[in-house]
Amino acid sequence: MLKFTVRRLIQLVPILIGLSILVFIWIRALPGGGPAEALLGERATPEAVARIRELYGLDRPLWQQYLTYVESVARFDFGQSIVSRRNITTEISERFPATIELSLAAMIFAAGIGIPLGFVAAKRYLGWVDQLSVAGSLLGVAIPVFFLGLLLKYVFAVKLHWLPTVGRSDATSTALHPTGFYVLDAIITNDRVALVDAVRHLILPAIALGTIPLAIITRITRAAVLDVVNEDYVRTARAKGLGPRVVDRRHVLRNAMLPVITIIGLQTGLLLSGAILTETVFAWGGMGQWMYQAITFRDYAVLQAGILFLAIVFVLVNLLVDLSYAVLDPRIRVR
């Protein structure tokens, strides 16, 4: 297992180098004069331009500039936002928990409904649950996340007033936020009002963001279970007299889970980019809303940091998925 982990970590190196080169080229391709001007916007002061020039070493040869860039990124130094004038790394540390909280909630919604639904659909193959799940998962992929968000907001917040329309907590809330994960914060500080408030704000964005993963997880679970139920070992398990529940749990589900876990990992990328749209719809103060503002104000320093940061997160999550896959299926380690 250690050997496998090390091998996967080594494979990560060229990808990370490639990512940094891509973003490095990207900064140089930006419109608006030189890279310093592009990163600072139109009203840049000469001092600020000089600072950026120094930060990226713009008067030196390109390969030296690249090394300086990698060094500053490795130190988590992304410069500052032209809109808020704040340090980008500080902003990421404040906003990233919000995005993780939303993505986790969306994933719990998607997996919590998708896996049982896919399982039942496969067990009642061609029954009405199955037909409905197939149609539903098709529709789920075709609805853009921001349209679904708007619909949910209109029905459950604007019309029915069941849930709040925007934000992460009530405007009058005085709850403490030691970690930045509002649900976790409320639990830590034992604040019941804040917990209910945080969960209520989380429901609609999580459903909007989780619907596409839900559709995909349902489909993959269904297909995986359909594959497994006809395997010889399932027939053997039944033949030796195991009850249907035990067969389902120990033999069918456990083997069907492998592709499902892979797909859950791959969906994280979708969640991270979907979060940009969902957070914009619900004014959720995470990375996504921040990057949307950066697009609006052409705040390229923020956009660059956001894209690079989320891409690195995506790569790391995929690494974790690979490792967990290897734990679950010993055959993978040998390859």
Added chain:
Amino acid sequence: MSIAEAEASELQLESEQLVGRWADARQRLLRNPGAVVGIVLIALFVLVAVFAPLLAPYDPTEQDLSIIRPGVYPGPSAEHWLGVDQLGRDILSRIIYGARSSLLIGVVSVGFGAAIGLTLGALAGAFGGWADTLTMRGMDMMLAIPGLLLAIGVAAAIGRSQLSVMIAIGVVNIPIFARLLRGSMLSQRESDYVLAARALGVRRGRIVLGHIVPNSIAPVIVQATLALATAIIDAAGLAYLGLGSDDPGAPEWGRMLAETQSFLQNAPHAAIFPGLAIVISCLGFYLLGEGLREAIDPKFRR
């Protein structure tokens, strides 16, 4: 019809006439109700896009300020079937013209991405060795960035325009097509007919272009159809984020949703109809794509 009967009738069909692989796939496709619905939806979408000037009752940018007041934007009526937006523009006409830009962006971006991706994939698959390693590592790097994020980066770097949206979405499609064709070609390369062709002394270029590529193209067609659906959604997403066309009045489905979301309470129709247009057109391509996948490779029939 039971499965046995279906198989029997299929066997009968095969014995009656010698159907080729593609004709066979076409028959399976047309027998799949989902795929037929998909074809109808796509046909509708394409017809609307092509004949937009004839179908649209109004000019998509024409504002009728006499019928709106702040906070009051009339919904569906006899004059405006789908209502008007916050500037008094006819929503139906804007959706009809929006189909044009969606179709154009979808076809051009997928075409662009497929052209480059397939060329790279074919080169990697045909030559192997370091050309393969180099190309595929490059593709891995592009895949390391989540699709929409990559598109945002590209679109932001080129600047706001319809062309930049096409390039952005096209770029996202490059690694997908490259990997697909290469994988498909690698599995074909080991097959007996390639060995036979090589034994007959057919030149390498001819084996690749004349035998391997045509036999590897089936999954590419499926992917292209599905990519069109994703392209329409992504284009709407980019427009929603303000990265669409540089013409502020241009009818784009994503932009229509973005502009009307602050009027959601007063004019829900202004957001719902463009959203439905996106869903319907995407559904068409998904249904056809799934149908094609099953028709070309019956193993997928589930």
